[in-house]
Amino acid sequence: GISHKTGAYVKKPDNHAKVCDEVNFLGYVLLTALESIQLWGSSQSVQAAKSLLSALFKRHEEVLVSRQQHAWVKVKPTKSEVDDYESEIISPKKADSLIEMLRNPPIPGSGSRHRMAFLWPVGEIPIGEVLGADLEGLDFLRSQYKCFIYLSDGNTNVICVSSSDQETLQLAIGQLEEKCHELIVTSTSKNKLYLVDLPSDEKRVEAITIMRNKELVKPCFVIKPSDDSHNEDVLIWEDTSSSDNDTRLLSAIKRSLCCVPFISGTLSMRVSLGTFIFEHFRAPKNPDEGYSVDEFKEMVSNERMKGRLLPGLKITKDTLIGEEASRLFQLAGRQPFSFTGGLVKHMVTVEFDAINNDKLKLEIEFKAVGPRYERIASRWVECPAKGKFVEERSLLQAIILDTLNADWQLEIKENKTLAASQINNAMEEFDHSLRLRQGLIHESLMTKPKRRTILPGGFPIRRLIEKAAIQLPIIGTDYVLEIARYDTYEKGVAQTISDVGPSSFSWGGALFGINWDQDLKRLAEKKQIQQMGYYSILDPFFNQNAKDGSKAGFQGFISVVKDVSRLLGKNE
Numbered sequence: 001g002i003s004h005k006t007g008a009y010v011k012k013p014d015n016h017a018k019v020c021d022e023v024n025f026l027g028y029v030l031l032t033a034l035e036s037i038q039l040w041g042s043s044q045s046v047q048a049a050k051s052l053l054s055a056l057f058k059r060h061e062e063v064l065v066s067r068q069q070h071a072w073v074k075v076k077p078t079k080s081e082v083d084d085y086e087s088e089i090i091s092p093k094k095a096d097s098l099i100e101m102l103r104n105p106p107i108p109g110s111g112s113r114h115r116m117a118f119l120w121p122v123g124e125i126p127i128g129e130v131l132g133a134d135l136e137g138l139d140f141l142r143s144q145y146k147c148f149i150y151l152s153d154g155n156t157n158v159i160c161v162s163s164s165d166q167e168t169l170q171l172a173i174g175q176l177e178e179k180c181h182e183l184i185v186t187s188t189s190k191n192k193l194y195l196v197d198l199p200s201d202e203k204r205v206e207a208i209t210i211m212r213n214k215e216l217v218k219p220c221f222v223i224k225p226s227d228d229s230h231n232e233d234v235l236i237w238e239d240t241s242s243s244d245n246d247t248r249l250l251s252a253i254k255r256s257l258c259c260v261p262f263i264s265g266t267l268s269m270r271v272s273l274g275t276f277i278f279e280h281f282r283a284p285k286n287p288d289e290g291y292s293v294d295e296f297k298e299m300v301s302n303e304r305m306k307g308r309l310l311p312g313l314k315i316t317k318d319t320l321i322g323e324e325a326s327r328l329f330q331l332a333g334r335q336p337f338s339f340t341g342g343l344v345k346h347m348v349t350v351e352f353d354a355i356n357n358d359k360l361k362l363e364i365e366f367k368a369v370g371p372r373y374e375r376i377a378s379r380w381v382e383c384p385a386k387g388k389f390v391e392e393r394s395l396l397q398a399i400i401l402d403t404l405n406a407d408w409q410l411e412i413k414e415n416k417t418l419a420a421s422q423i424n425n426a427m428e429e430f431d432h433s434l435r436l437r438q439g440l441i442h443e444s445l446m447t448k449p450k451r452r453t454i455l456p457g458g459f460p461i462r463r464l465i466e467k468a469a470i471q472l473p474i475i476g477t478d479y480v481l482e483i484a485r486y487d488t489y490e491k492g493v494a495q496t497i498s499d500v501g502p503s504s505f506s507w508g509g510a511l512f513g514i515n516w517d518q519d520l521k522r523l524a525e526k527k528q529i530q531q532m533g534y535y536s537i538l539d540p541f542f543n544q545n546a547k548d549g550s551k552a553g554f555q556g557f558i559s560v561v562k563d564v565s566r567l568l569g570k571n572e
């Protein structure tokens with residue numbers, strides 16, 4: 001087409017020797033560093049061909065850019081997350097090299113002559129989503145039994161296990177079968193849900209754009225102001241009894257609660273308030289204009305979408321003493337609100353360096369007794385490190401993106417608390433040696449961070465998180481709002497935890513029922529939960545007998561959460 005339109009040759013003509021006096025090489029159009037298109041012909045014809053080719057390439061690039069911009073984007077991890085990964089996964093090089101070798105079939109003649117196979121059940125969730133492309137979720141078996149675990153070349157639904165010892169092989173395959181069935185059950189029961197709380201009149205949404213702040217990426221909603229400022233709340237927060245969001249959220253909660261008896265660990269249910277950020281999202285078709293409402297709703301409902309809630313909120317004393325706060329909270333004795341004194345509860349979380357790709361942490365709760373704080377509970381919790389796939393997910397993660405106020409998340413999460421028989425003497429020694437310094441009873445949460453914990457030396461501590469919280473009962477309900485400040489201390493390379501000051505501090509908010517933990521324990525003991533009525537499962541959690549009728553039941557719970565979300569506001 002180019003030759004026909006311009007008279008220029010795109011390739012050197014075959015009869016070049018005969019026409020060399022008439023045809024000269026006058027230019028080329030660069031495609032890449034390695035490729036080019038050569039043009040032969042007169043000056044006029046070559047120039048015309050170059051113009052046509054340049055326009056064609058420009059159009060091609062625009063199409064590519066458009067496709068790339070509309071592609072799914074994975075947000076790079078923050079520096080602290082990279083440091084976490086390096087300290088957990090990369091540092092134990094010897095262990096890693098062994099695990100890496102055991103992820104592949106054994107070399108012929110290596111001595112691993114015994115082999116058994118496990119067939120992944122047909123019709124279940126794909127094996128890669130549960131265990132990873134290299135079956136990383138089974139690294140604990142490779143480490144324990146020193147056997148080769150890999151996928152069959154002929155069938156990717158067959159897990160092969162090879163070992164030099166028949167007895168070891170049988171133990172490994174037995175534990176593999178048990179673990180795979182457990183993971184299939186938990187993976188199919190674990191739910192994630194992202195919902196957008198939009199104005200009742202979606203035309204008021206002028207734009208939905210992407211906001212980038214350092215490594216963080218979050219959605220930004222531009223809402224057209226209401227003509228009637230007095231009725232702003234009514235126009236935006238209309239009765240939610242028939243809303244699609246509430247129906248989907250209630251259904252997800254019901255499904256997750258029905259799976260409680262199948263979870264081996266201790267469960268907790270909390271509503272957290274903060275700011276939503278993307279981890280994996282699809283860029284808008286038109287980056288300059290952002291998403292349309294329908295495009296954004298379709299994107300957040302896609303299975304590939306992933307995000308999380310950051311706890312950061314802007315909390316001041318004025319936030320909790322205004323007229324709106326006084327309608328929500330019941331302060332003891334009608335006393336003025338205070339960030340100081342015995343009402344402040346402290347919790348210390350100590351995270352240790354990873355061992356065999358697993359993290360261990362100690363949580364200790366303190367309560368004011370007279371002029372000092374004394375421990376009231378402690379527990380050791382096992383935390384699977386990155387790469388454990390399904391085990392990382394909560395039983396339920398439901399995040400509601402609020403267009404005007406604080407985003408919020410309802411999460412049902414499993415905590416694997418160690419039994420007394422799993423705690424050794426060194427762990428007990430550390431537990432009993434940790435204490436809080438004197439004078440905390442007189443310190444305000446609004447002051448500059450200062451280490452509150454006195455730690456024993458000689459232990460491989462990697463992170464210390466100090467939580468100081470106040471709990472505010474919601475009037476007429478069994479719900480409590482907890483406002484907490486988190487001071488985090490992280491050691492760097494060649495440092496001990498005692499060498500560093502707070503690397504960060506933030507405010508978080510959490511809403512929960514005072515009986516939720518006990519209700520989950522009782523539900524876990526039910527044997528015939530599938531035969532229980534719909535409301536028999538939900539009623540204990542959502543305050544059917546609230547003194548204020550507007551706060552009763554699930555709709556009342558949603559109303560309370562939205563009131564708190566409005567009070568705490570958007571963290572820009």
